[in-house]
Amino acid sequence: MKKWKWYVLGVLGISILAIAYSLSDFSLMNILPKGSLPEKYKSYREIAEGFASKEFQVSLLFSSDNEMRLGDFPPIFNAAKNTVIVARQTEIKKGDNTELHKTFLKLDANGELVDSLTYNKDWPMDWGGYLITPKGYCSWILDGNKEVFPYAEENGSLTDDSTKISKRFLYLYQASEFVYYYNHWDMDDPRLQKLEVDKALFYFNGKWVALYGKNLSDLSVQGYKIKGKSPVGDMVNRIDNTNLDKRNPFIYMEHFQKEYYRKSHGPSFGSPTGNSSPDRWEGTGYFDLILKKDTLHFKQDITKDEDWHSANMSPFSPPVYLYYFTNSQINFGLFANDNFRLYSIKKGRK
Incomplete structure (x- = not known):
């Protein structure tokens, strides 16, 4: 066989191997040494394992049957009472049906459970420190009173002109x-839904x-900007998930x-890098x-x-x-690293 044919076959072979390598999950990076874990980090444990320091311990506060969505519904802090309110959702089986219950837990300044309040329908929104539903309001967050009070209605007869x-x-x-x-479609009221009548709460x-x-x-x-002064407000997430490797006073x-x-793997239309997923290292962060x-x-x-190239955001x-x-x-503190479990960090060791 002539030399040029061997050359062509060699080029084709190398090209096929290169294509196969690019399409496979195999990477030479996984063969090369990655470095051993420094000794000081070998004692670090996962959150789910529970762990303790000299003064505090981590333990599971509760599991929720549905996503907690802490980004949208963070814990509530009542500065007047130094209490924290968290909510969990549970599924209760009743025959062939499943009821969804929402329970609010009240924790004192040391993270101890002092009270709770459960709703099995008309799930409330916390607004200005009150738990409100289309049917009534409750001041339990503010003062511990679990009674649901009716609203003072205006135009309840629907007779006033526009x-x-x-x-x-x-x-x-x-x-x-x-x-x-409340828009009419948000309320379990056939009369208001049929007439397309909304309800504004003040x-x-x-x-x-x-x-x-x-x-x-x-x-x-739905929720307008709160103009009045309320001792109750949403707690702030102390972790900047876009800059995990940037030191802050709470976590690093x-x-x-x-x-x-x-x-x-790619290419993928619309991706900033042209790839459906970037080159990335999977591993463990020690915090x-x-x-x-x-x-x-x-x-x-x-x-x-x-592939990350941003001065304002971390690649982690x-x-x-x-x-x-x-x-x-x-x-005390509250911690979550998934959508269904909330952990408490409070004084005392196991």
Whole structure:
């Protein structure tokens, strides 16, 4: 066989091997040495294992049957009472049916459970410190009272003309501390749904007022900006999930241990890199979590995007966002590294 034929066959063979390598999950990066884990990190444990420092211990507070969505519904802090409110959802089997229950748990400044309140329908929203539903409101978050009070209704007979209702809405909106809006399709009320009548709620002169009418507001929101002063507010997630390797006063990733290199696959239309998934290292992040003056150590699955080029965001990311809630007025913390379990970090060792 002539030399040029051998050359062509060689080029074809190399090309086929290169294509096969690019399409396979095999990577030379997984053969090369990755470095051993430093000794100081071998004692770090996963959150689910439970762990403790000199002063604090981590334990499971509860599991939820549905996603907690802590980004949308974080724990609530009542600064007047130094209490924290968290919510869990449970599924209760009754014959062939399943009921969804929502339970609010009240924790004191040390993280101890002091009270709870369960709803099995008409799940409430917390607004201005009150638990509100289309049918009534409750001040349990503020003062522990579990009674559901009816609203002071205006135009409940649906007889007022639209001009009068519009003027009343504008007045109440401007004069009220808290405002919440229910569209007719959000309420389990056949009469209001059929007539397409909405309900606007106003906290006005120390009481909740419900105003009925069609198209009361042209704003496509339910919860309006809280204008009044309330001791109750959402807690802040102390973890910046876009900058896990940037030190802050609450948490810091001390070390990332590479374990498996996963190559990109693509191309994919619309991807900024042209790939359906970037080249990335899968591994373990070793974190220091600070509570008061104590430091707890834990490890967590983390990936590092090798194609990331952003000065404002870190290439490291967890499989699911991490959440850590605490503040200077309480002596404990709440932590989550998945969508269904919430952990408590409080004083005392196992």
